[in-house]
Amino acid sequence: MNLLHYLIIIPFIVGLFCLVIPKKLSKLRDLLAIGGGLATFYFTIVIFLRKPVEWFYNDLLLLKVDNLSGFILLAIGLFGVLIVLYSLKFMAGKERLSEYYTYLLWTIGGACGAILANNLILLLVFWGFLGLTLYLLIGIGGPEATPAAKKTFIIVGGSDCLMILGIAIIWSLTGSLQMDNISIHLTGLLPTVAFLALAIASFAKAGAMPMHTWIPDCAEKAPIPVTAFLPASLDKLLGIYLLGRIAMDIFVMNKAMGTLLLIVGAVTIIAAVMMALVQHDLKKLLSYHAVSQVGYMVLGIGTGNPIGIAGGIFHMLNHAIYKSCLFLTGGAVEHRTQTTNLNRLGGLAKLMPITFITCLIAALSISGVPPFNGFVSKWMIYQGVIQLGKDGDKLWIIWLVAAMFGSALTLASFMKLIHSVFLGSPSPTTPRPVAKRNEVSFTMWMPMAILAGLCVIFGVFAYRVPLKNFIFSAVPGISFLGFWSPGLATLLIIIGIILGAIIYWLGNIKSLRTDTTYVGGEIIPQDNRVTGVDFYDTIKDLGPLKVIYKKSEKKLFDIYDQGARVIFLFTKGLKKIHTGLLPTYLIWVLMGTVILFFILVKG
Amino acid sequence: MIYLLCVLLLLIGLYGVLVKKNLIKIIIGLSIMEYALFLFFAVIGYREGGTAPIITKGFEKAVFVDPLPQALVLTAIVIGLAVTALLVSLAVRIYEKHGTFDIRKIRRLKG
Numbered sequence: 001m002n003l004l005h006y007l008i009i010i011p012f013i014v015g016l017f018c019l020v021i022p023k024k025l026s027k028l029r030d031l032l033a034i035g036g037g038l039a040t041f042y043f044t045i046v047i048f049l050r051k052p053v054e055w056f057y058n059d060l061l062l063l064k065v066d067n068l069s070g071f072i073l074l075a076i077g078l079f080g081v082l083i084v085l086y087s088l089k090f091m092a093g094k095e096r097l098s099e100y101y102t103y104l105l106w107t108i109g110g111a112c113g114a115i116l117a118n119n120l121i122l123l124l125v126f127w128g129f130l131g132l133t134l135y136l137l138i139g140i141g142g143p144e145a146t147p148a149a150k151k152t153f154i155i156v157g158g159s160d161c162l163m164i165l166g167i168a169i170i171w172s173l174t175g176s177l178q179m180d181n182i183s184i185h186l187t188g189l190l191p192t193v194a195f196l197a198l199a200i201a202s203f204a205k206a207g208a209m210p211m212h213t214w215i216p217d218c219a220e221k222a223p224i225p226v227t228a229f230l231p232a233s234l235d236k237l238l239g240i241y242l243l244g245r246i247a248m249d250i251f252v253m254n255k256a257m258g259t260l261l262l263i264v265g266a267v268t269i270i271a272a273v274m275m276a277l278v279q280h281d282l283k284k285l286l287s288y289h290a291v292s293q294v295g296y297m298v299l300g301i302g303t304g305n306p307i308g309i310a311g312g313i314f315h316m317l318n319h320a321i322y323k324s325c326l327f328l329t330g331g332a333v334e335h336r337t338q339t340t341n342l343n344r345l346g347g348l349a350k351l352m353p354i355t356f357i358t359c360l361i362a363a364l365s366i367s368g369v370p371p372f373n374g375f376v377s378k379w380m381i382y383q384g385v386i387q388l389g390k391d392g393d394k395l396w397i398i399w400l401v402a403a404m405f406g407s408a409l410t411l412a413s414f415m416k417l418i419h420s421v422f423l424g425s426p427s428p429t430t431p432r433p434v435a436k437r438n439e440v441s442f443t444m445w446m447p448m449a450i451l452a453g454l455c456v457i458f459g460v461f462a463y464r465v466p467l468k469n470f471i472f473s474a475v476p477g478i479s480f481l482g483f484w485s486p487g488l489a490t491l492l493i494i495i496g497i498i499l500g501a502i503i504y505w506l507g508n509i510k511s512l513r514t515d516t517t518y519v520g521g522e523i524i525p526q527d528n529r530v531t532g533v534d535f536y537d538t539i540k541d542l543g544p545l546k547v548i549y550k551k552s553e554k555k556l557f558d559i560y561d562q563g564a565r566v567i568f569l570f571t572k573g574l575k576k577i578h579t580g581l582l583p584t585y586l587i588w589v590l591m592g593t594v595i596l597f598f599i600l601v602k603g
Numbered sequence: 604m605i606y607l608l609c610v611l612l613l614l615i616g617l618y619g620v621l622v623k624k625n626l627i628k629i630i631i632g633l634s635i636m637e638y639a640l641f642l643f644f645a646v647i648g649y650r651e652g653g654t655a656p657i658i659t660k661g662f663e664k665a666v667f668v669d670p671l672p673q674a675l676v677l678t679a680i681v682i683g684l685a686v687t688a689l690l691v692s693l694a695v696r697i698y699e700k701h702g703t704f705d706i707r708k709i710r711r712l713k714g
Contacts, residue, residue: 581706581710583621583706590621
């Protein structure tokens with residue numbers, strides 16, 4: 001048995017055991033789940049250190065690990081363990097737990113298989129299986145999650161159909177399905193259609209703009225660990241991995257396709273972040289950012305030069321880390337207060353310090369604030385775009401402005417989130433935690449702390465740890481345009497913070513006198529407070545934006561609803577034939593049989 | 604000519620299945636179709652002047668009708684009985700759920 005088989009077989013078998021263990025032995029089931037996650041993680045480390053590993057079946061290279069897939073496997077293993085660990089406490093006492101752990105482990109196995117696969121059909125099988133487990137995992141959220149699960153399944157499954165089409169075209173063009181020896185030039189109609197089909201499949205998985213609409217619905221209804229695992233981290237890794245593979249290995253990119261990717265990236269960044277600005281729900285706000293950040297990755301890969309592609313892939317890894325962390329902190333808040341409505345939260349920083357700090361680090365990271373990891377990858381993408389301009393692209397300034405403006409808006413919307421959840425005055429409607437220990441338990445804050453720690457390490461030691469080990473070997477020929485020394489910058493930032501602290505401390509030497517607010521003798525009602533929910537609400541009334549927001553509230557930009565409308569129009573006539581009377585159907589069947597009979601007898 | 608009668612019987616059954624709106628009548632129609640087939644099989648095996656295919660003393664050289672279709676039909680009748688019983692029990696359940704045998708009112712399949 002090859003080393004690579006363990007990655008697929010272990011999660012599947014352990015998952016199967018989780019399914020059949022009786023309900024009474026729930027401790028054993030939890031142990032099994034975490035053990036399966038740890039074993040998979042262990043093997044991903046072993047494989048990462050030994051790469052390249054290959055497995056041949058009858059001289060056919062089916063599974064392989066190279067420089068690009070190695071660190072993605074590592075990330076999948078790590079996220080698997082962290083999410084199982086987090087779920088132990090978060091999901092405790094919920095329904096259908098055995099199924100939940102089974103699907104979680106199967107997802108890990110399927111994702112490893114999809115990353116390992118070198119044959120396009122094998123990739124397709126694992127890809128489809130992941131769509132199925134995604135559907136099942138969202139369904140764990142209860143009956144109200146069913147529409148979201150259905151929507152996800154239709155969008156992701158529909159894009160899988162396009163993927164089959166793309167693979168079929170590739171096969172007819174080259175007669176080969178091995179990813180390592182296909183190289184198609186994008187000239188003519190067929191290669192372009194194949195590229196677009198595969199790109200749409202990867203967009204749907206990662207959640208780029210026209211195919212993103214399942215992510216907000218899914219985040220709202222599915223259990224938070226599921227959101228943190230699949231749409232936030234794993235699906236990004238898989239989707240951008242596929243995009244990177246097709247853009248770097250399978251197809252030789254040309255200018256038109258690159259520009260298409262740039263447009264998709266830029267539109268995704270701006271439109272999704274605008275939607276995120278006006279959200280009133282913690283989970284929905286985070287999910288729109290999960291869409292917005294995909295734009296950076298697509299933009300990076302669309303630049304087509306090594307630094308941009310490396311930035312896109314590095315951003316994918318960073319995104320998985322900080323967005324997972326953000327969703328997990330959101331889960332911790334929900335676990336404590338039973339709500340994710342921003343209006344009903346507030347003042348949690350003192351009650352949940354670990355959650356606050358991890359959330360702050362991840363929020364700064366996603367906003368691209370140095371010295372955290374989000375900055376490094378975004379900075380690499382900016383360089384890629386500038387390089388594009390140097391190579392003679394006229395529109396480079398538009399992409400650059402879109403990326404930078406999107407980053408600023410991200411920071412703005414995270415100010416809203418941090419303010420209304422952790423700072424601000426406590427909401428009277430929030431159920432006040434009673435116990436002294438308000439922080440969530442160890443198994444819940446541990447994954448958050450590890451992810452936040454990774455955010456810092458990947459930012460401060462960007463060259464020494466992630467770039468050297470993961471990225472440079474995956475994308476050859478990187479040359480930096482600008483100069484950035486993370487160590488020096490971190491030092492300066494820390495000095496700045498210390499200076500600020502000293503000034504704050506000096507100002508507070510003489511103890512301040514506090515008093516209740518006096519507004520002309522009026523009694524101020526308890527719920528009169530600044531929640532931060534209404535930050536940026538005014539942009540909804542801003543000229544042309546007003547129209548767009550109104551339209552998007554009516555789901556005019558939702559490809560799922562529009563598609564449903566077209567299909568219902570199509571089936572209106574067919575619906576009339578369906579009377580529901582069984583004899584009518586029988587008559588149809590008989591008529592068909594008679595016609596077939598005549599044709600066969602005559603022929 | 605006798606085969607035509609079998610077809611007529613089958614068509615009568617088919618008419619019942621396709622046109623009648625009462626579930627019980629549809630089941631009766633199905634049974635009629637079954638019997639048409641049984642009759643058809645039995646008729647196939649008939650031979651001019653044949654007797655029952657049982658070898659007894661003095662009848663060793665007699666003309667027998669074909670025993671194979673008869674055996675088949677015998678089995679089929681038993682199966683048909685079971686199928687009818689299942690259909691009727693399903694009809695009882697449907698009546699309990701919908702309170703009617705009229706299939707125009709039981710239309711979960713309506714598009």
